[in-house]
Amino acid sequence: SREVMDKAMDKALNFLWANAPLNHKLDKKYLSTIEKNKSILGDVIKVAQNRINAVLYGPTGEEITKDLELADKTCLITGANSGIGLEMTRCLSARGCAVLMACRNTYAAGAGARAQSMWENNHRLRLYETNLASLRSVKKCCDQILQAEKKIDIVILNAGVFGLPWTLTVDMLETSFQVNYLSQIYMLKNIEQILAPDARVVFITSESHRSLIPTEDVVSLPESKYTSIKAYNISKLCGILAMRYLSYCWLKTSKSVFCAHPGSFVKTRLCRNWQPYELLYTLMAPFSKNVKQAASTPLYCATSPALAGLSNLYFKECARAEPSELAQDSHLAFRLHDLTEDIIRDRTRILTPEEVKLDERI
Ligand SMILES: NC(=O)c1ccc[n+]([C@@H]2O[C@H](COP(=O)([O-])OP(=O)(O)OC[C@H]3O[C@@H](n4cnc5c(N)ncnc54)[C@H](OP(=O)(O)O)[C@@H]3O)[C@@H](O)[C@H]2O)c1
CATH class of the missing domain: 1.10.287 (Helix Hairpins)
Known part of the structure; x- marks a missing residue:
């Protein structure tokens, strides 16, 4: 080194x-x-x-986007305040793209942007606060986006957590499942009306979706079945299945959807939740992509003119790859969609006055 x-x-x-x-x-x-x-x-x-x-x-995100002119584009990125999300924000901003940074902590997002010298005099960088561990917070953020923005050309669903102990969100769902998958689908659903006719959506997923056992049928894991790796892998598999379902819905439109694996053991804040992971990522850092390189595949999916007219594809190393067999199961993709709709409907329905009282007491 x-x-x-x-x-x-x-x-x-x-x-x-x-x-x-x-x-x-x-x-x-x-x-x-x-x-x-x-x-x-x-x-x-x-x-x-x-x-x-x-x-x-491989190349860096900057190298992938260097010849592009994106001044007429607007891109929404979740978890844009750190790691790969911040690097993608930097690369897209440098090409003139307006970037909507949807972050849990807008102060950290502003500080991150300032540290990368992309904040001053850049009116095309806009901050939106959202906590993906709460559907209510996601809805509030989407309402603000709908009020302020006219159209979105690119959506990069990047935010993610890894290595958490078993916890439930305010919506009573396992945290990795809700943050990495469900809330981001909910966000997409809420902003769909302002997606450009040729919009691209990119799910940041992971090669680790492969290590799932095919019989897995529980998505929001109960404590008895929980391991942090399993929960993370399930959430990433769900992202690929969601791509499959969405591409089917958008078959007769020019909208497209891709999944991108940024690289393995990229040293970011992702591994901060458990010290052994932190140590492992540190040891692997000399043998892995750095953050600049990790941004390349997602940015390739989000911007490459070579992908015009294509959809429902999984990429790693800026090249097409086959996801796991389970991730290609259309029946599973439809079942997951139905389950997702049920969960969202249940968690976002208008509460009865009694439930509101109970909710306030909690
Ligand atoms: N690093 C790798 O080796 C690797 C490998 C494969 C895939 N990936 C994927 O790449 C994506 C980016 O990860 P990264 O490596 O850049 O890690 P990172 O630096 O930790 O970035 C994750 C982002 O997600 C945000 N986030 C977490 N919980 C949130 C919540 N409840 N509400 C809103 N935002 C939340 C974080 O915000 P806070 O700063 O507020 O926590 C942060 O901005 C993730 O989807 C990850 O699964 C990473």
Whole structure:
């Protein structure tokens, strides 16, 4: 890694310095030459590392979008305040795209955008607050979007949680299932009326959807059946099945829907909920895509002109791939849709006065 190389370089230079002839030790010119060589060598190593990294782990999001002109587009990104979401926001903003950052913490989103120098004088970056662990919060956010925005061309459903202990949301659903899948479907449903005729929707999913056992039929896991990996994998499988259902609904339209796997073990805040995951992601970082590279496949799906007229496709490494057999099961996709509708209907129905009282007491 860069750190190891820097340390080795410092050692080598210290050795040279210690063994240099005395008159050279006093020669400031000699010292500045060493420093200059060090910085040149450092730059060469940096370039070489970037090249090796690019060959091994693919292009960056910036490289994927560099030739695009997106000034007439508006993109909604969930979880845009950190990690891959923030990097996608940066790349799209740089191409002139208006980005609606739908985030749990708009202060963090503003700070993230400022840290990436994309906030100042950028009126095309807009913040919307939503907590995906609450359908009420999602609805409120969508109402605000509908009030302020005229059309949305791209939707990137990116927000996600991983490694949580078993918890229920205010809607009494297992948290990973609701945050990673259900609430984002609900959001899409609520903003569908302002989607552009040729809109693209991208679900950020994961290769880990493959490790599910085909008999799995519970989506919002009860505590007795819960492991955080299983819950995460189910939520990602649900995303791919939702793509399948949506592409069927949009068959006679120009709207399209894709799924993108950004890369595995990308070191972001995703692994922050459990220390062993954090350690694993840190150890894997030199052998994985970095955040800039992880943004490439989702951005390819969201913007590439090469995908015009296509839909219902799963991508990794900016190339088409087959999702698991279970993820290609149309019957399951329809069943999941019905279940999703039932859950949303049940959780968002108007409460009776007695239920309101009970709700307020809780
Ligand atoms: N990193 C990887 O190796 C990897 C691999 C495969 C797939 N993915 C997928 O890539 C996507 C982006 O993840 P990342 O790696 O960039 O992780 P990240 O930095 O943790 O980003 C996740 C985003 O989701 C948001 N989020 C979490 N819970 C939320 C809630 N209740 N309401 C609203 N927003 C919420 C987070 O907001 P807060 O900052 O407020 O928590 C954050 O902005 C996820 O869908 C993840 O599953 C990542």
